[in-house]
Amino acid sequence: MKRKLSILGATGSIGGSTLDLVERHPDRFEVVALTAASKVAELADAARRGGARLAVIGDGALLPELEQRLAGTNCRAATGRDALIEAATSADLIMAAIVGCAGLEPVMAAVEAGKTVALANKEALVTAGALMIDSATRNGATILPVDSEHNAIFQCLAGSRSKEIARLILTASGGPFRSHSLTGMRAMTPEQAVAHPNWTMGAKISVDSATMMNKGLELIEAHHLFGLPSDRIDILVHPQSVIHSMVEYIDGSLLAQLGSPDMRIPIAYALAWPERIESGAARLDLTQIATLTFETPDPERFPALRLARAALEAGGAAPTVLNAANEVAVAAFLDRRIGFGDIALLVEQTLERTSAPAPRSIDEVIDIDERARHTARQLMTALAA
Ligand code: NAD
Numbered sequence: 001m002k003r004k005l006s007i008l009g010a011t012g013s014i015g016g017s018t019l020d021l022v023e024r025h026p027d028r029f030e031v032v033a034l035t036a037a038s039k040v041a042e043l044a045d046a047a048r049r050g051g052a053r054l055a056v057i058g059d060g061a062l063l064p065e066l067e068q069r070l071a072g073t074n075c076r077a078a079t080g081r082d083a084l085i086e087a088a089t090s091a092d093l094i095m096a097a098i099v100g101c102a103g104l105e106p107v108m109a110a111v112e113a114g115k116t117v118a119l120a121n122k123e124a125l126v127t128a129g130a131l132m133i134d135s136a137t138r139n140g141a142t143i144l145p146v147d148s149e150h151n152a153i154f155q156c157l158a159g160s161r162s163k164e165i166a167r168l169i170l171t172a173s174g175g176p177f178r179s180h181s182l183t184g185m186r187a188m189t190p191e192q193a194v195a196h197p198n199w200t201m202g203a204k205i206s207v208d209s210a211t212m213m214n215k216g217l218e219l220i221e222a223h224h225l226f227g228l229p230s231d232r233i234d235i236l237v238h239p240q241s242v243i244h245s246m247v248e249y250i251d252g253s254l255l256a257q258l259g260s261p262d263m264r265i266p267i268a269y270a271l272a273w274p275e276r277i278e279s280g281a282a283r284l285d286l287t288q289i290a291t292l293t294f295e296t297p298d299p300e301r302f303p304a305l306r307l308a309r310a311a312l313e314a315g316g317a318a319p320t321v322l323n324a325a326n327e328v329a330v331a332a333f334l335d336r337r338i339g340f341g342d343i344a345l346l347v348e349q350t351l352e353r354t355s356a357p358a359p360r361s362i363d364e365v366i367d368i369d370e371r372a373r374h375t376a377r378q379l380m381t382a383l384a385a
């Protein structure tokens, strides 16, 4: 029997890799719904090729064009929140690959409907952490990590009991500015920041990799997915991106998952779990790689790591505020309105000015998120003045 699959964020980097896997395995997956923010031609093309029944475009002004492009197919074109929720709840398996907090509501809808969620959209988990995990437990939903580090840990854990785990080690490439000086980094442009040495990804996560906020978000993500406290999750810089993460057990065993830096490997694992399927990724040639190196991350040059760990340890609304301020700051940096060094500065200042108890509902998460964005924008104006 084919698994019914919806892809939220089908036109992005993760969405594209997911569609590639679906085309490699036509016997396994049936595409039900696809969504995108604004790339209407790509969305329509993917919906036609995949035989989707629903295509949802975020920008309502593009709906007539989507309808036109889907004319003569069995695929319904739609826009709006309800259509996005429908896409997130009308399949068995949901690939959550929208970037940012914009993906929160559909991911929560899928979790509440007890679906299997392949989660790439880490911001949704960072911002709503405990609420999402509680809802998954209550509603019998399964959250499968797509982020390569968390997918690696998931593979290395293989159902082990938490008392047997000493710590998790998240590996980080260090991004494009790993060996730049602090002053050098401050002058970096959006083009330089998105030029990741090992991975091809969307613009937002590429900037997050350059500031290492990505690893900070992943620390919070790992805490929620695997239920371990901050002091049992370490970050290790590993520039080759061959080891995707590790689990250290109490007996001293260290288990690692290795593979070429191709997101189709973790995506394939999440889509086929508990089975494995061919992914199309190149096999590792260890003799050619020859050397794997490791470094401690530098807290001076990468303050985002410190901010994310502090937010996780502070709890309350801090992770939601951290994520919201970072989204505002990264968008402003990509728009050339602030400098590279201002990203972490804005996040830090927003965190200092916002304190709230942990959100008790998704409405409260959205409220905290909106207020933090407002504060971050005000601080940005002050920064520019
Ligand atoms: P991307 O920018 O390439 O794609 C984002 C997708 O989300 C697009 O389809 C876009 O249309 C859609 N989208 C954006 N804003 C939206 C909105 N407001 N409403 C509805 N849809 C919207 O991003 P990506 O690199 O594919 O990353 C997607 C998610 O996966 C992110 O959360 C990222 O952190 C995570 N992730 C990505 C990678 C990677 O290798 N690209 C690795 C690990 C985790």
Ligand code: MG
Pocket (backbone or CB within 6 Å): 147, 148, 149, 218
């Ligand atoms: Mg990752």
